[in-house]
Amino acid sequence: MSAVQVRGLRKSYGPLDVLRDIDLEVREGEFTVLLGPSGCGKSTLLSAIAGLDPVNAGRIEIGGVDVTDRDPSARGIAMVFQSYALYPTMTVRNNMTFGLRVKRLPKPEIEKRLTWAADMLQLSALLDRKPGQLSGGQRQRVAIGRALVQQSRVFLFDEPLSNLDAKLRAEMRVEIKRLHRELAPTVVYVTHDQIEAMTLATRIAVMRGGRIEQYATPDELYERPQTLFVAGFVGSPAMNFLPVVLRRNGPSVGAELGDLRIPLDAYRFTALPADGTEAILGIRPEHAALAGAGVQVDTETLFMEPMGADTLGWFQLGTEKLAARLAPQVARGVNGPQRLALDIANASIFARDTEQRL
Amino acid sequence: MKAGRIGLYAFLLGAALFFSIPLLIVVMTSLKPMPEIRTGSIFALPLAPNFDAWVKAWMSACTGLACEGIRVGFWNSFRILIPSVALSVMAGALNGYALAQWKPPGANALLTALMLGAFIPYQVILYPMVKILSNVGLYNSLPGIIAVHIIFGLPVMTLIFRNFYAGLPDELLKAARVDGAGFWRIFVEIMLPLSVNILIVAVILQVTGIWNDYLLGLIFAGRDNAPMTVQLNLIVNTSMGEQEHNVNMAATLLTALPPLLVYFASGRYFVRGITAGAVKG
Numbered sequence: 001m002s003a004v005q006v007r008g009l010r011k012s013y014g015p016l017d018v019l020r021d022i023d024l025e026v027r028e029g030e031f032t033v034l035l036g037p038s039g040c041g042k043s044t045l046l047s048a049i050a051g052l053d054p055v056n057a058g059r060i061e062i063g064g065v066d067v068t069d070r071d072p073s074a075r076g077i078a079m080v081f082q083s084y085a086l087y088p089t090m091t092v093r094n095n096m097t098f099g100l101r102v103k104r105l106p107k108p109e110i111e112k113r114l115t116w117a118a119d120m121l122q123l124s125a126l127l128d129r130k131p132g133q134l135s136g137g138q139r140q141r142v143a144i145g146r147a148l149v150q151q152s153r154v155f156l157f158d159e160p161l162s163n164l165d166a167k168l169r170a171e172m173r174v175e176i177k178r179l180h181r182e183l184a185p186t187v188v189y190v191t192h193d194q195i196e197a198m199t200l201a202t203r204i205a206v207m208r209g210g211r212i213e214q215y216a217t218p219d220e221l222y223e224r225p226q227t228l229f230v231a232g233f234v235g236s237p238a239m240n241f242l243p244v245v246l247r248r249n250g251p252s253v254g255a256e257l258g259d260l261r262i263p264l265d266a267y268r269f270t271a272l273p274a275d276g277t278e279a280i281l282g283i284r285p286e287h288a289a290l291a292g293a294g295v296q297v298d299t300e301t302l303f304m305e306p307m308g309a310d311t312l313g314w315f316q317l318g319t320e321k322l323a324a325r326l327a328p329q330v331a332r333g334v335n336g337p338q339r340l341a342l343d344i345a346n347a348s349i350f351a352r353d354t355e356q357r358l
Numbered sequence: 359m360k361a362g363r364i365g366l367y368a369f370l371l372g373a374a375l376f377f378s379i380p381l382l383i384v385v386m387t388s389l390k391p392m393p394e395i396r397t398g399s400i401f402a403l404p405l406a407p408n409f410d411a412w413v414k415a416w417m418s419a420c421t422g423l424a425c426e427g428i429r430v431g432f433w434n435s436f437r438i439l440i441p442s443v444a445l446s447v448m449a450g451a452l453n454g455y456a457l458a459q460w461k462p463p464g465a466n467a468l469l470t471a472l473m474l475g476a477f478i479p480y481q482v483i484l485y486p487m488v489k490i491l492s493n494v495g496l497y498n499s500l501p502g503i504i505a506v507h508i509i510f511g512l513p514v515m516t517l518i519f520r521n522f523y524a525g526l527p528d529e530l531l532k533a534a535r536v537d538g539a540g541f542w543r544i545f546v547e548i549m550l551p552l553s554v555n556i557l558i559v560a561v562i563l564q565v566t567g568i569w570n571d572y573l574l575g576l577i578f579a580g581r582d583n584a585p586m587t588v589q590l591n592l593i594v595n596t597s598m599g600e601q602e603h604n605v606n607m608a609a610t611l612l613t614a615l616p617p618l619l620v621y622f623a624s625g626r627y628f629v630r631g632i633t634a635g636a637v638k639g
Contacts (some may be wrong), residue, residue: 015496036401047532050532050536052532052535052536071535071538072532072535072536072538073536073537073538074534077536078536079532079533079536080533081533082529083527084529085527085529085530085532085533086533087530087533087534087547087548087550088552089548089552090551098534098537098539098547099536099537099538099539102537102539102543103537103538111484146533146537229594
């Protein structure tokens with residue numbers, strides 16, 4: 001059963017199309033992350049699901065009920081905002097119970113939910129403070145608590161961690177993951193941070209220019225990106241892109257990079273491409289190694305970037321630069337001409353014109 | 359201390375003295391009996407300071423035919439002031455909140471119109487206003503003058519509050535909407551408690567503006583509701599008999615006192631509110 005179902009959603013501000021024909025299905029208990037660069041429409045899509053912004057066309061169902069024209073509070077959602085949006089003049093207690101009081105829930109029920117959520121988020125000692133007296137992490141927890149007490153079917157998060165520093169962000173990420181494991185709510189979560197997306201999501205929808213480019217599990221997204229944009233956006237350090245021309249010799253396909261020939265026999269094409277197809281060969285840095293099986297190519301060492309756990313080695317391959325993720329021990333003392341092994345089976349190839357996976 | 363500093367303080371002291379001379383003369387004169395005023399210099403200190411002139415100004419000075427003192431005007435001013443300030447500030451807050459936070463269609467056009475309204479000198483619209491009020495039967499009445507003050511106060515009040523509410527994050531309203539609160543509930547429970555400083559600024563502006571108003575009170579209030587400023591003018595500009603300078607001065611001071619007290623009591627908030635609107639932390 002789908003908890004959230006979006007069909008043919010369109011939204012424009014004057015001549016500017018922010019959302020174009022969005023289809024999205026979030027299953028019960030699923031953690032869906034909307035990922036994309038700023039301006040891709042991910043927050044607008046979340047606002048549309050929340051009912052905070054009217055849409056031009058399309059349909060939104062929550063829990064099987066058409067809520068397209070309903071007020072935010074009648075959709076069975078709870079939401080956590082980027083700026084926390086705590087009510088500044090109210091105590092933590094009143095912030096968390098405001099929505100319940102508006103809905104005129106009985107006092108004992110409000111008290112019960114407050115205690116439960118406060119325990120869950122270690123907020124019990126802070127209930128009588130004002131938001132101004134809390135740290136950033138505590139404010140974020142109050143904002144999550146305010147959503148939890150609603151005991152809604154669906155939780156919406158709009159870049160909730162982007163105002164926190166790196167260390168706190170990692171802590172809150174774990175906290176959110178724990179809450180999702182314990183309470184198993186349906187979550188739609190907006191972020192531009194791919195680490196957040198990869199670590200939290202059960203499925204990620206990568207958005208660009210008001211469209212969903214790919215909606216898949218984190219593994220699938222990382223290993224088999226469907227478009228050039230997804231391949232480039234997901235993964236850090238970024239995937240190497242080599243502009244090649246595909247040459248066919250019967251069932252065997254090779255890539256031509258200047259004078260260089262790279263056999264692509266290990267790659268599983270969705271359909272065999274025509275001879276002379278202009279393509280982009282995408283290889284993740286961890287799929288280029290200094291030794292081992294795979295297609296061997298001769299390169300010239302450029303420089304090394306130590307990153308702690310790994311070292312990113314940069315090599316000149318023909319006219320292009322290629323990054324390889326190396327173990328620090330291996331990377332030390334590497335210079336001069338090197339032979340690299342490329343793992344073509346795990347590469348991605350895209351048509352240069354359509355930017356779709358081949 | 360450097361010579362520059364000494365010069366600076368000397369200049370400031372001189373300027374302060376210069377500007378306080380008129381006030382000092384008014385205060386001194388109000389404490390003298392008439393014979394002393396007639397014979398002495400206006401700069402002379404009162405020989406035997408007393409409040410006789412103040413009592414007369416308050417209790418029995420003649421405003422035209424009636425000789426009941428300026429207290430009649432004081433209470434009239436109060437009756438005009440309280441509802442005018444309360445209603446214009448509330449309406450301004452509500453307008454500003456609706457325009458800034460709910461952004462109804464045409465909000466910007468309305469805002470432009472309000473800007474124009476705030477800058478048009480009101481003498482221009484006095485005559486049409488008189489016609490309108492007399493057509494609806496409010497001319498020369500207490501509700502009439504109150505309505506006029508509310509209408510003339512609305513553009514500035516709305517702009518002040520709109521700018522304040524536009525500075526609040528959008529997400530506050532969104533969070534409250536997700537929580538299920540409606541237009542009024544959000545206004546009363548979330549926005550108004552946030553607006554204390556700006557409310558104080560607005561009240562000060564309106565209290566001083568409405569209390570000090572003379573023209574609108576003269577035209578729209580009618581004889582029975584004439585505010586203190588109009589009564590004061592009747593006392594000071596009377597052409598019958600001897601000019602009682604001490605009573606005139608005392609009546610002037612009495613009229614000027616309430617806005618002064620408001621400033622002294624709330625100047626701190628005034629500065630705080632204006633700067634709070636300017637720099638949002």
